[in-house]
Amino acid sequence: MEVKTGKNISIIIDGKKISVPDGTTVLEAARIKNIYIPTLCWLENLVPYGGCRLCVVEIKNMRGYPTACTTPVVNEMEITTNTPELKSLRKETLELILSEHPYSCLVCKDKKDCTEFMHSTRKVSTTTGCNYCSNNGVCELQDLVEYVELSDIKYPVTYREIEPERNNPFYDLDYNLCILCGRCVRICNEERNSEVLSFVQRGNQTIVGTAFDESQKDAGCEFCGACIDVCPTGSISEKMGKWVGLPDKSTETICLFCPVGCTINVNSKGNRIINVGPKTEERINPKQICVRGKFVPGDIVHHPDRILNPFIRKGDKWIEASWKEAISYTAGKLKQYIGDKFGMIGSPHDYLEDNYILQKFTRKVMRSNNLDMLSAYPNSEILEKIHKYYNTFPPLEIDAIKDSDTILIIGSNGSVSHPIIENRIRKAYRNGTKIIFANPYDNRTSSFSHNTLIFNNGRELLLLHTILSELLRNKNGEETKNLKLQLQELDFNSACHQLGISGSQVNSAVKLISDSKKLFILAGDGVLRGTDCINSFNALYNLQLLQKNPDNCRIMFLLSEGNYYGGTFAGMNPGLLPGFEKIENTFGLSRDEMINNIGKNGIESLFVFGDIPGSPDLSGLKFFVQQNMFLTGISKYAHVFFPVTSFLETKGHIINIERKLKKTKQVIIPPGETKTPWKTVSLLAQAMPDESFNIRNTEDIFKELQSQTDLSFSTNNKPGKTCLPIKLIPFKKGKEHTEKESLEYNYFHYSGNDLSTLIDGLKKVEAKAEAKVEELKN
Secondary structure, three states: OOOOOOOEEEEEEOOEEEEEEOOOEHHHHHHHOOOOOOOOOOOOOOOOOOOOOOOEOEEOOOOOOOEOOOOEOOOOOEEEOOOHHHHHHHHHHHHHHHOOOOOHHHHOOOHHHHHHHOHHHOOOOOOOOHHHOOOOOOOHHHHHHHHOOOOOOOOOOOOOOOOOEOOOOOEEEOOOOOOOOOHHHHHHHHHOOOOOOEEEOOHHHOEEEOHHHOOOOOOOOOOOOHHHHHOOOOOEEEOOOOOOOOOOEEEEEEOOOOOOOOEEEEEEEOOEEEEEOOOHHHOOOOOOOOHHHHHHHHHHHOOOOOOOOOEEEEOOEEEEOOHHHHHHHHHHHHHHHOOOOEEEEEOOOOOHHHHHHHHHHHHHHOOOOOEEEOOOOOOOOHHHHHHHHHHHOOOOOHHHHHHOOEEEEEOOOHHHHOHHHHHHHHHHHHOOOEEEEEEOOOOHHHHHOOEEEEOOOOOHHHHHHHHHHHHHHHOOOHHHHHHHHHOOOOOHHHHHHHHOOOHHHHHHHHHHHHHOOOEEEEEOHHHHOOOOHHHHHHHHHHHHHOOOOHHHOEEEEOOOOOOHHHHHHOOOEOOEEHHHEEOOOOOOOOHHHHHHOEOOOOEOEEEEEOOOOOOOOOOOOOEEEEEEOOOOHHHHHOOEEEEEOOOOOOOOEEEOOOOOEEEOOOOOOOOOOOEOHHHHHHHHHHHOOOHHHOOOOHHHHHHHHHHHOOOOOOOOOOOOOOOOOOOOOOOOOOOOOOHHHHHOOOOOEEOOEEHHHHOHHHHHHHHHHHHHHHHHHO
């Protein structure tokens, strides 16, 4: 519940004098003091709706029965929440609500006795009562019927006879169970700003639907799952775990799919994930997540193709092996490749502890600096630049996005790559923040933009230089003089022509940036994965320093995968030791360099944690080890395969996009013979032998990492805020990114595994993005 900041006032609820903040509603005041008032339509932190009328109360000297959710308290107000009249009103209201909902089981006198005998009848095509409903036991209507002591309904059941919809990727819709509370509509429009759901038709024909009767997918649904999380009935039911029953455990942990690091609640039963969603009592204010965090964890953890035991290749066949046999065999082979012939590629979806041990093993045991991560950036120096920037300008929380007066978004497809950051952009737009969206192609973000710059593909740096050049026109001083000299050869009209946008569009964006007092810049993969990423970084930095007050401006770099910053901090970088300490003279090879240098006098042995997207040719390797959840395209080259845990089956730390250290919790016990990356490598090191890897747990690893680095980021040297050099790069035909590089980066990855090939629902979601890319190519 949002905490009100007004002065406290005194009110009386049910004879008790209490003190609450001014501006609080009657319902909020009651909830603060744990006084129950029934509701069906109310959602925390959204504008009060007052639709269900179940929260009516009596207020002294006020006519009628006002709704508690819409009535603000005033000093000395006297409120009564439970009288015979209120009970009668609520009972009558609930009867009317239930007259269009299958209610026979709700009011049946034998409902408590029959439940244990009805299990075999639950999986039916039409829900006609509680014992046929997947929400049985977690339905708010059941609780309300008990509270108002409703034992009979005088109205006949009006069954709508609407065909249930089962064509959505992750959930089923049965509007015969819908009570029109409006929660799904409001969470979709007011919280997520997706504007997919609405009330359609009129009178007793009213249902929740989409404009023009489109499917939710065609109407622009992003499948965040918020509508499922707030539905008080079984009208919107998640397909996974639908018939498993009630969870016996709920665990809060951190999502690792993108670097935002959202808190998620995982409901499980008997060591099996039922779903990711709120606890039953938290439906009025569920955690906001995205399609990956909501629907992927259970599907990937319990996937039927998951490998649960080690394998050794003998000839052209995989032979199942014990861990002892697989470790002994692998250790013996790796001894032959100690030195620069060995390389390791880790995963940005693993914890700090995992990646720290991986780099320690590579450097200490294998004596190589050839190490990187799966989703490595083309220029490995970009992470060091970002780290130094954050030492100068500590990153703000993502909620600061909606508090800025102007936002510049460049090279990002936020609704796919970072949906929760996209959510804050949309909220900022609703609050009046000026949005500038710059990208080579149109996407969902442009719908929430005041100034949209769709420039020719690969021209991010040119656009930034053009904006800088215009900002410098009225600037004076020694540093700006140097910048002007560096940009003096840039011709504005020629630049606009190359960008494919008009000069007025650029000038409009420049004016918004120039007038801003609190600018927030979001830089996505279009900038970070470009061949000119360092120059683009310098241009963004200079743009910030040209603000009236640079300290009020921030740049957030939208790294693409999970714990990528954390993995680099742990030392999984060919040129950086833990804590971003630079290696002076013995740089190793990056991911791409390792793959491109396989063979004689190059990389002869490789250890990969996950899958390498694109399935490159690794046939030149003499010894290849893979640890992953699945056999993939590169597995055909592997000599040993180790099964690995998922992030929900272990615990550790990550560093998120706000540079916050976050600790996760173990949700379920690892299945089969799966082990964490740190444990696998520790066993190998001991077999080689190196007893310093005799590690007991992640806590010991974290303490070792803490002893070598500053995880509080409090003692970093803060460099001076001086402009960085600009390098004007003449545009040459053929130098721009290809569509494949800049438009087709797949954000549906987990440790390199393509989620859209593993999970049927994601195939349908990703199809829209692929169609957009094809449209641009043509």
